[in-house]
Amino acid sequence: MTKSDVIVLITGANRGIGHAFVEAYLAHGAKKIYAAARRRADLDKVVALDPTRVHPVVLDVTKPEEIKAVATTVSDINVLINNAGALSFGGLSDISDESLRRDMEVNYFGLIHVTQAMAPLIERNGGGAIANLLSVVSLASMPGIGAYNASKAAAWSATQSFRVDLAKKGIRVFGVFPGPIDTDMAKDLPMDKTPPLHVANEVIAGIEAGAEDIFPDPMSKQVYAAWSKDHKAVEKQFGSM
Ligand SMILES: NC(=O)c1ccc[n+]([C@@H]2O[C@H](COP(=O)([O-])OP(=O)(O)OC[C@H]3O[C@@H](n4cnc5c(N)ncnc54)[C@H](OP(=O)(O)O)[C@@H]3O)[C@@H](O)[C@H]2O)c1
Numbered sequence: 001m002t003k004s005d006v007i008v009l010i011t012g013a014n015r016g017i018g019h020a021f022v023e024a025y026l027a028h029g030a031k032k033i034y035a036a037a038r039r040r041a042d043l044d045k046v047v048a049l050d051p052t053r054v055h056p057v058v059l060d061v062t063k064p065e066e067i068k069a070v071a072t073t074v075s076d077i078n079v080l081i082n083n084a085g086a087l088s089f090g091g092l093s094d095i096s097d098e099s100l101r102r103d104m105e106v107n108y109f110g111l112i113h114v115t116q117a118m119a120p121l122i123e124r125n126g127g128g129a130i131a132n133l134l135s136v137v138s139l140a141s142m143p144g145i146g147a148y149n150a151s152k153a154a155a156w157s158a159t160q161s162f163r164v165d166l167a168k169k170g171i172r173v174f175g176v177f178p179g180p181i182d183t184d185m186a187k188d189l190p191m192d193k194t195p196p197l198h199v200a201n202e203v204i205a206g207i208e209a210g211a212e213d214i215f216p217d218p219m220s221k222q223v224y225a226a227w228s229k230d231h232k233a234v235e236k237q238f239g240s241m
Pocket residue numbers: 011012013014015016017018037038039042059060061062082083084085086106110133134135136177178179180181182183184185186
């Protein structure tokens with residue numbers, strides 16, 4: 001697929017890394033971008049970037065009826081970016097059941113349901129790519145975000161399962177493992193953070209290079225190098241944060 005053939009659906013495209021994906025794909029020469037968000041009005045700013053190429057789509061990834069409706073309007077896609085994500089604070093010992101389920105519903109079940117609905121479209125269009133926004137906490141857990149850790153570890157497992165299933169259909173599946181990125185989600189983290197546009201550009205380059213596991217920022221690259229040598233050391237380091 002050449003750059004100008006790309007027709008991409010991005011979930012959670014109204015802000016943060018999702019918004020940066022729209023900017024990056026526009027700069028990259030994509031033919032069409034379906035920018036998805038829970039509320040249509042939240043997409044005005046992103047559509048204004050290029051109203052001829054950016055098409056707004058209403059999609060809450062936890063709502064099966066909306067996923068079904070979107071699948072009928074984005075029938076020409078060849079790339080899917082599963083970016084939408086939720087983070088609830090709290091350790092597993094005391095987190096509410098509502099928060100526990102919310103992170104799994106968005107980050108795990110949402111990713112699976114959107115992929116199940118969109119993969120047949122990508123296959124029909126001759127194959128393509130799916131990139132899933134995971135996290136360094138897919139590799140090892142950090143304190144105070146127990147539900148999020150589990151949902152991102154589960155999403156990594158789902159990524160590997162889809163990778164095998166969808167390879168037969170001409171679809172490559174990529175896992176993206178960011179460290180702290182400068183968005184609303186990480187606003188209370190007192191750490192160095194990478195700009196979201198850098199992440200989006202790294203992911204697009206990773207997809208083009210066929211790099212199945214993408215570590216799109218300096219912190220995640222370091223974590224992966226350390227984890228590859230000694231995963232227990234990373235577990236202990238994250239546990240002491
Ligand atoms: N920022 C980081 O440090 C970091 C690190 C590692 C991984 N990630 C992952 O990267 C992805 C993007 O994160 P971000 O930093 O850009 O977060 P963000 O600024 O909080 O944005 C999250 C996006 O997901 C959308 N979303 C939440 N629940 C949704 C649902 N049920 N259906 C559809 N969209 C939904 C939000 O929409 P609303 O505006 O409607 O809420 C928003 O567009 C996430 O998967 C996140 O877990 C982020």
